[in-house]
Amino acid sequence: MNHLKKLYSLLGLILFIQGAAGQVSPEIQLGARGVMSFNTDISGSQKTSSVNDFSDTGLLLGFRQKLYSNFRGQMVIGMQFPDANSDLGQVFFHQTFLQLENRNHVLKMGRSRVLSTLIEFPTLRDDDALPFTDVLNPFSSGENTEDNQYGNVIEVSRLFGQRYWLRVHGEHFTKTPQSGGTSETDFSLNAVGIAFEYLVPETQIWNRPFVQQLGLSFNNFLTDRRGYSAQLDKTLINILASAIINIKADPLYFWDARFQAIYNRGFDDIRGIATYYDLTRARSTAVFGSLRFLYRKLERPTLQWALSAGYKVFPDLTTATSQWQLISNFFYRLGENFDLTVQLQHARFNGDLKSLYGRSETRMQFGMVYSIDQRWNKQFDDRNSLLNLEHGYIP
Amino acid sequence: MKRRTFIQASGMITAGALLPGTLLGAPFKAANKQKYPYVLEPTLDGDVKEFHLFIDIHQQEIVPGFKIHTLAFNNQVPGPEIRVNKGDKVRVIFKNKTELNHTIHWHGLHVPWRMDGVPYVTQMPVMPGQEFIYEFTAEPAGTHFYHCHWGTLLHMQAGMYGSFIIEDPDDPVRSRFPYEREYTLLYSAHDVNFLREEMNSMLERMKERMYMMKTGRFNKERFAVFDSKKEFEDAVKNGYQPPYVVNRRAPDELPVPNWFTVNGKSYPSTPALFITEDENIRVRLINAGTEEHYLHLHGHDFWQVADDGLPVPYPWQRNTLRLSPGKTIDIIIEGKNRGIWTFHDHDTRRVTNNGLYPGGNLLALVYEDLPAEETRLNMMAQKMGLKNLPIVALDE
Numbered sequence: 130m131n132h133l134k135k136l137y138s139l140l141g142l143i144l145f146i147q148g149a150a151g152q153v154s155p156e157i158q159l160g161a162r163g164v165m166s167f168n169t170d171i172s173g174s175q176k177t178s179s180v181n182d183f184s185d186t187g188l189l190l191g192f193r194q195k196l197y198s199n200f201r202g203q204m205v206i207g208m209q210f211p212d213a214n215s216d217l218g219q220v221f222f223h224q225t226f227l228q229l230e231n232r233n234h235v236l237k238m239g240r241s242r243v244l245s246t247l248i249e250f251p252t253l254r255d256d257d258a259l260p261f262t263d264v265l266n267p268f269s270s271g272e273n274t275e276d277n278q279y280g281n282v283i284e285v286s287r288l289f290g291q292r293y294w295l296r297v298h299g300e301h302f303t304k305t306p307q308s309g310g311t312s313e314t315d316f317s318l319n320a321v322g323i324a325f326e327y328l329v330p331e332t333q334i335w336n337r338p339f340v341q342q343l344g345l346s347f348n349n350f351l352t353d354r355r356g357y358s359a360q361l362d363k364t365l366i367n368i369l370a371s372a373i374i375n376i377k378a379d380p381l382y383f384w385d386a387r388f389q390a391i392y393n394r395g396f397d398d399i400r401g402i403a404t405y406y407d408l409t410r411a412r413s414t415a416v417f418g419s420l421r422f423l424y425r426k427l428e429r430p431t432l433q434w435a436l437s438a439g440y441k442v443f444p445d446l447t448t449a450t451s452q453w454q455l456i457s458n459f460f461y462r463l464g465e466n467f468d469l470t471v472q473l474q475h476a477r478f479n480g481d482l483k484s485l486y487g488r489s490e491t492r493m494q495f496g497m498v499y500s501i502d503q504r505w506n507k508q509f510d511d512r513n514s515l516l517n518l519e520h521g522y523i524p
Numbered sequence: 525m526k527r528r529t530f531i532q533a534s535g536m537i538t539a540g541a542l543l544p545g546t547l548l549g550a551p552f553k554a555a556n557k558q559k560y561p562y563v564l565e566p567t568l569d570g571d572v573k574e575f576h577l578f579i580d581i582h583q584q585e586i587v588p589g590f591k592i593h594t595l596a597f598n599n600q601v602p603g604p605e606i607r608v609n610k611g612d613k614v615r616v617i618f619k620n621k622t623e624l625n626h627t628i629h630w631h632g633l634h635v636p637w638r639m640d641g642v643p644y645v646t647q648m649p650v651m652p653g654q655e656f657i658y659e660f661t662a663e664p665a666g667t668h669f670y671h672c673h674w675g676t677l678l679h680m681q682a683g684m685y686g687s688f689i690i691e692d693p694d695d696p697v698r699s700r701f702p703y704e705r706e707y708t709l710l711y712s713a714h715d716v717n718f719l720r721e722e723m724n725s726m727l728e729r730m731k732e733r734m735y736m737m738k739t740g741r742f743n744k745e746r747f748a749v750f751d752s753k754k755e756f757e758d759a760v761k762n763g764y765q766p767p768y769v770v771n772r773r774a775p776d777e778l779p780v781p782n783w784f785t786v787n788g789k790s791y792p793s794t795p796a797l798f799i800t801e802d803e804n805i806r807v808r809l810i811n812a813g814t815e816e817h818y819l820h821l822h823g824h825d826f827w828q829v830a831d832d833g834l835p836v837p838y839p840w841q842r843n844t845l846r847l848s849p850g851k852t853i854d855i856i857i858e859g860k861n862r863g864i865w866t867f868h869d870h871d872t873r874r875v876t877n878n879g880l881y882p883g884g885n886l887l888a889l890v891y892e893d894l895p896a897e898e899t900r901l902n903m904m905a906q907k908m909g910l911k912n913l914p915i916v917a918l919d920e
Contacts, residue, residue, distance in 0.1 A: 332724070335731035380732040381741065427746060428732060507717045515727040516593045516720065520581040523591050 153194065157505045160189035160207075164254060166470070166496025172489055182494070184212045185254040189224060195509055196229075199524035203228040205241075212256075215273040216305070223279045232512065232522060235286040243280040243300050244324055247344035247371035248387055250419045251435035253458055253472045253494060261417040261439030261454060264367040264391055267350050268304040268319060271405030276303045281316060291518055294326040302350070322348040324369075330513035334378060341385065342373035352410075365410060366394040383423040391415045400447045402481035415441035433460040443480070450480025460498070468498045548894065552796075559787055559795035560708060561687060564604035572659075573612050577603065578619040579626055579672075581723075584683060586783060586790050587877060592716050593723060594683035594788075595622065595672070601788035602710045602812070603670070603686025610665040610692045616658040618650060623730045625649035625674045628658060630688065632668035632833050632852065635660035641673045644749055649674050652734060665692035666833025667808040667852040669710070677814070678722045681714050681779065683788065685812035690833075697806065697829045700839070701856040706806035707797055709786050711847060711885060712813035713874070715779030781815055784874040784884035791875065791886035797867065800893045803859040811847045817874060820844040821857065821889060822865040830854035844870060857889065862898075865889040 164185045169178040187209035194202050207224030211217040226239025245264040252258055256274040259265075269276035284298040300320040304313060324346035329338045350365040369391050376384040395412030402408050417439035424432045436457045443450040458472035472494045478486045509524075510517050517523065566573035582596035597603025608614055620626050627649055629641035639660050643649040650656040672684035687708045736742040750756040786794045799805050806829075811817060825841040833852055847853055868875050868886045877883030901910055 332728055333731075335728065335735060337735065380736055428729065507721060510720050510724070514720075514724045515731075516581070516724055519727075520593055521583050523583065523593065 154506050156191075156193040156508050158189070158191035158193065158205075158503070159505075160191070160500075160502045162187055162498070162500040164496060164498050166253065166472075166494040168492060168494045171491040171493055179213070182213070182496075183210055185256075186210045187223065193508075198231075200229060200231045201509070203230070205239075209275075211273065211275055215275065217273055217275060221275055221279075223275060226282070230512075232524065233288045235284075235288075237282060237284045237286075239282065240279060241282045241284075242278060243282055243302070243320075244284070244296065244298055244322055244346060244348070245277055246389065247324065247326065247346055247369050248342060248373055248389055250387055250389075250417065250437055251421050251433070251458070252437060252456055253470060253496065253498075257456060257472075257474060258417060258437065258439050258454055260452065261391075261415045261441055262389060264348050264369065264393070265409040266302045267352055267365050267406070267409040268302050269405065269409070270305045271408070272305060273303075276305055279303075280320075288512075291513075292327055292329060294324075294328060296324045296326070298322050298324070318351065320348060320350045322346060330518060332513050332515050333518065334375075335380065337375065337378040339375055339378075340372070341375050342371065344369070344371040346370075365396070368392045368394075380428065381425055383421075383425060385421050385423075387419045387421070389417050395445065397445070400445065402443065402446065402450060402485065408482075408485070411443045412445045413441055413443045415439065429462070430460075431462050434458070446481060448480040450482055452476065452478045452482050452486075466499055466501050470494075470496050470498055472496075548890070548892065548896075548899075553798070556796050556798070559789060559793070561600070561602050561605040561710070561787065563607050564598070566608075569615065571613055572615050573608055574615045574617065575606055576617050576619070577628070578621050579684065580621040582683070584788055585793075586714075586785060586788070587793050587883070590877075592714070592719060594719075595624070595626075595679055595723075596683050597686055601683035603684070605687045605689060605708060606670070607689045607691065608662045610663055610690050612662045612690075614658075614660055614662050617655060618658060619655045620650045620652060623652045623734065624679075624726055625651055625730070626679065626684070627656070627673045628670050629673035630658070630660065630668070630670050631850065632664075632666070633660065633688065633690075634663050643674050651737070652730065662690045664833060665690045665695065666830055666835070667708075667810065667854050668833050669810045669812055669852065671812060675726065677779070678719065678726070680812060681712065681781075681814070682719055682723060683712075685710060685712065685810075687808065687810055689808065696835045697839075697854065697856070701804045701806070701827065701829065701858075703804040703806045703856065705798070705803070706808065707795070708808045708810065709795070709887075710788075710810045710812050711817055712785050712788075712811075713781035713815040714783045714785065714813075715781045716783055716878075718777075718779035779814070781813070782878045784813075784815070784869070784876070786885045786887055790877050791883050794885065794887040796887060797857070797889045798892050799857060799859045799889060800891060801859045801862055805857050805859070807855050807857060809845075809847055809853045809855065811849050811851050814849050815874065816849065816871070817847040817885065818844055818870040819847055819867065820870040821867045823861045823863060824857060824865065824889070827856040827858070828853060829856050859891065862891045862894055864891065864894065864899075 164183065166182045167180060168182050187207060189205060189207040191203060191205040196202050204227050205224050208220050209223045211221045224241050226237055226241045229236045246262050250258065250262055255278065259274050259277060263277050266277045280303060281301040282298060284296055286294055286296045288294055299318050301316045301318060302320055324344060326342065326344040328342050346369040348367040352365050369389065371389040374386045376386055393413045396410050399407055399411040402411055417437065419435055419437040421433065421435040423430060438455050440453045441451060454474065454476040456472065456474040458470060460468045460470045462468050474492050476490045478488060564575050566575050577597050579595055579597055580599060582594050582599050583591045584594040584596065584601050585591045594601050618628055627641040627643050627647060638646050639658050640646040668688040668690065670686055670688050672679035687710060733742060736746065744750065750759060783790055797805065797807060809819065821843055825843050827839045827841055828836065828845060829839045830836060831853055845853055865888065866886065867889050869884065875882060875884040875886045
């Protein structure tokens with residue numbers, strides 16, 4: 130019997146290989162980012178140092194294929210090393226999605242980056258200023274920053290012209306912790322949103338637009354669903370607005386500025402913050418901005434300096450509560466894709482946040498960053514290539 | 525449709541790629557004329573023949589449904605044919621409408637050295653929006669071509685080539701093999717993925733550089749040109765060149781051509797050669813690509829009458845010739861064997877389109893006076909619903 134099973138397995142394998150041999154090979158994409166830093170907390174409630182923080186290090190593997198009728202299909206699988214204090218394990222699969230697109234439409238399904246932010250800021254790690262840069266996940270315990278950044282997503286995007294994006298999305302945001310140490314079993318929709326964005330493609334940066342990006346987004350967490358919030362029979366609304374301005378789009382000495390504001394409408398009856406649960410549901414306004422200078426010798430980035438600042442206020446609380454943060458960092462390129470970096474960040478907490486995080490935190494990080502983005506077996510052009518944008522689109 | 529049936533049907537469609545219409549019909553002949561470069565008409569300025577060429581980015585449909593972005597002289601690939609007489613004074617006004625740099629090299633012509641089109645050797649590149657005037661006397665007689673000499677690997681593959689024919693009133697070829705009709709076939713090979721990636725890279729880079737030019741900060745270091753060999757060697761030592769690239773953006777692999785064109789088209793869009801019984805036709809073959817082609821004509825031994833434009837003293841007969849990159853070879857085909865014959869690269873990797881046969885530089889020599897009854901099919905084929913020969917892709 131076992132021999133028969135083996136025979137069938139072998140036959141199956143042969144058929145599979147034959148099938149595969151007849152296929153058109155896909156485009157293969159590999160993205161990798163290694164972030165290694167030595168961290169030391171100069172001040173703060175939990176003065177710690179870390180000889181080697183490699184969170185945010187990750188791999189992305191993608192496959193793309195031409196489909197019938199000018200459509201393209203893509204699969205992406207990505208893994209990341211989460212923060213050391215998270216409960217996500219050694220490796221977290223932060224991206225696992227399929228994408229179907231044509232010239233003006235994109236459908237994305239799977240685990241991916243949620244639209245909790247509209248733009249990226251020049252911080253060493255994605256979550257260095259998370260309370261200011263992202264809408265916080267109200268279903269999370271706050272233990273894992275990834276809960277705010279990644280979720281199970283279904284997103285439909287429509288492109289108008291070459292620069293106007295309308296995105297309608299629904300998510301299942303991770304709920305943590307699960308009761309009794311069990312795994313999450315309910316993956317139903319718990320957030321919806323819509324975003325409208327004006328975005329100049331990166332390839333046209335040397336057309337020197339003053340406005341690089343403008344965005345407006347509306348996120349609605351369905352906290353009134355059974356099992357999510359027994360206490361509050363409402364939905365939680367967040368509104369985001371963002372802009373990227375090219376102050377001086379000079380090929381040698383490049384300056385830009387980024388801004389984002391998040392208004393969390395919150396729940397009227399939250400008057401104090403004792404837990405992360407309250408933090409995500411209290412009414413708040415957060416603003417975050419960055420100023421970035423990039424020196425590009427011989428048409429490649431050579432060094433970058435950025436100064437970012439954020440302020441968040443909770444107006445409805447009994448105790449006046451706010452927080453602010455300053456981050457400055459410097460990257461120096463040692464060669465292709467490889468940077469040395471140093472980052473200094475300082476955060477201050479007032480009111481109810483003091484009891485959660487202490488009065489302030491100051492952290493210094495020295496590190497190295499290596500990042501690549503490669504494609505093999507290229508078969509077709511990108512929507513945003515200069516040929517497609519300025520010389521007629523070829524599907 | 526069941527999966528098995530679907531697969532079988534797909535296979536039949538591939539194997540039975542039909543020619544566009546009947547080769548002997550008037551519509552095919554009319555369409556065929558468009559598959560040869562048109563002759564650019566000069567204007568006369570005194571005794572100087574003045575031609576206008578411009579270069580722009582253009583979309584070229586290599587086969588139905590498959591388009592690529594190209595660099596096209598006067599919006600066509602190949603560029604228009606320039607045809608003059610030996611000894612004519614020629615002026616070519618070249619306008620660069622792209623955001624890339626270019627020059628024109630007159631391949632095989634004995635032009636003054638400052639007219640040779642080699643950037644930084646004989647002239648500065650013709651930069652975006654600029655115009656350059658080439659002036660020379662047309663010599664020697666024969667089949668030549670012109671092409672861009674800037675970023676040659678990319679720019680020639682992208683379509684920057686065209687035929688340049690210098691006629692001789694005392695042409696020994698015509699004397700020995702009287703002919704009325706002649707055809708020009710320009711061969712090329714394209715790695716369309718390399719083309720796309722490299723063109724995008726260069727366009728991005730040039731946008732940046734044009735801004736530097738406008739603000740007067742574009743220096744030789746950024747442009748990778750050097751005043752002396754020592755400067756260049758120092759730059760290499762300091763990591764300028766591969767593998768320690770500093771400013772390179774283009775793909776780092778050499779192109780591997782996957783499309784093979786004749787006059788900018790691949791089979792089934794390649795042009796046909798028409799002939800009648802007892803007629804001589806002259807075919808001017810130009811290899812403007814990077815690959816060698818071993819061109820073989822079925823059913824005939826043609827005369828090889830010129831090499832690099834120069835008439836050979838003793839034409840010889842053969843049925844397969846080697847057309848190396850940069851070569852031009854003229855042949856005379858004598859109409860001695862009525863039928864429809866294939867003329868193709870015998871390195872059959874080049875009769876494919878992106879690896880699929882049939883395709884590439886496959887084309888046909890067609891006798892116009894072929895009686896219809898000779899194209900009839902047998903009963904079996906008629907039962908299959910087929911009409912007449914040739915019904916399938918021209919086979920080698």
